[in-house]
Amino acid sequence: MDGGLGSLTLQAVADAASVTKGGLLHHFPSKQALIEAVFTDLLGKLDEEIGRLMSEDPVEQGRFTRAYIDAFFQVTRDGAKSPWAALSISCMTDARLRALWSDWMRERLARHAATDDRPALKLARYAADGIWLANLTEADGIPADELADLRDHLRSLTK
Numbered sequence: 001m002d003g004g005l006g007s008l009t010l011q012a013v014a015d016a017a018s019v020t021k022g023g024l025l026h027h028f029p030s031k032q033a034l035i036e037a038v039f040t041d042l043l044g045k046l047d048e049e050i051g052r053l054m055s056e057d058p059v060e061q062g063r064f065t066r067a068y069i070d071a072f073f074q075v076t077r078d079g080a081k082s083p084w085a086a087l088s089i090s091c092m093t094d095a096r097l098r099a100l101w102s103d104w105m106r107e108r109l110a111r112h113a114a115t116d117d118r119p120a121l122k123l124a125r126y127a128a129d130g131i132w133l134a135n136l137t138e139a140d141g142i143p144a145d146e147l148a149d150l151r152d153h154l155r156s157l158t159k
Contacts, residue, residue, distance in 0.1 A: 010034070032096065039097050042084060043104050046071060050108075062158035064112035065121040069158070072128045073151045076135045076142075085136055124157040 010031055014021040028034035053067035075082050091097045109116070131150055135142045142150075 008035075035090070035094075036096060036100065039091075039100055043100065047104075047108075049074070059159070061115050062118075062121055064108065064116040065124055065158045066155055068125055069128045069151060069154050072132050073147060076132045076147060088132075089136065120157050124154045127154055 008031065010024055010028075011021050013034065014024040017024065024034075028037060049071045050064070050067040053070050054063050057063045057066055059066075075084050091101055127150075131142070131147070131154075135147070
């Protein structure tokens with residue numbers, strides 16, 4: 001998908017999936033419904049990864065934030081090749097994707113309020129988001145060693 005989500009066509013998706021366009025439309029009545037389904041699936045995968053990372057972290061205070069940072073730095077290493085790339089950029093302009101993200105994040109923050117509701121943790125999560133976006137928009141991305149240093153610094157804010 002070289003042209004981003006704007007250039008995505010249902011016919012191209014149907015061809016890539018080796019199904020008819022009618023078969024695709026049976027499951028996804030519009031391009032927007034397909035995009036939202038893919039975004040929801042990616043949120044589920046992100047949620048699973050954050051859950052896995054949290055289960056490996058013995059320190060309760062800030063556990064969600066550390067897992068969030070680690071999950072986003074995993075995605076950040078993939079840069080523009082990540083399935084998150086086009087969808088996340090589209091989140092800025094697509095109100096429905098933005099609402100899906102906001103609902104997901106609001107629910108996670110409510111779930112982890114007892115351990116992750118400090119200003120320093122919020123700043124660390126916002127910084128992780130910004131680093132991810134910067135890595136996507138920089139021509140060659142942020143060098144891996146610099147990403148590792150940034151990740152470590154953000155994690156240090158969670159303790």
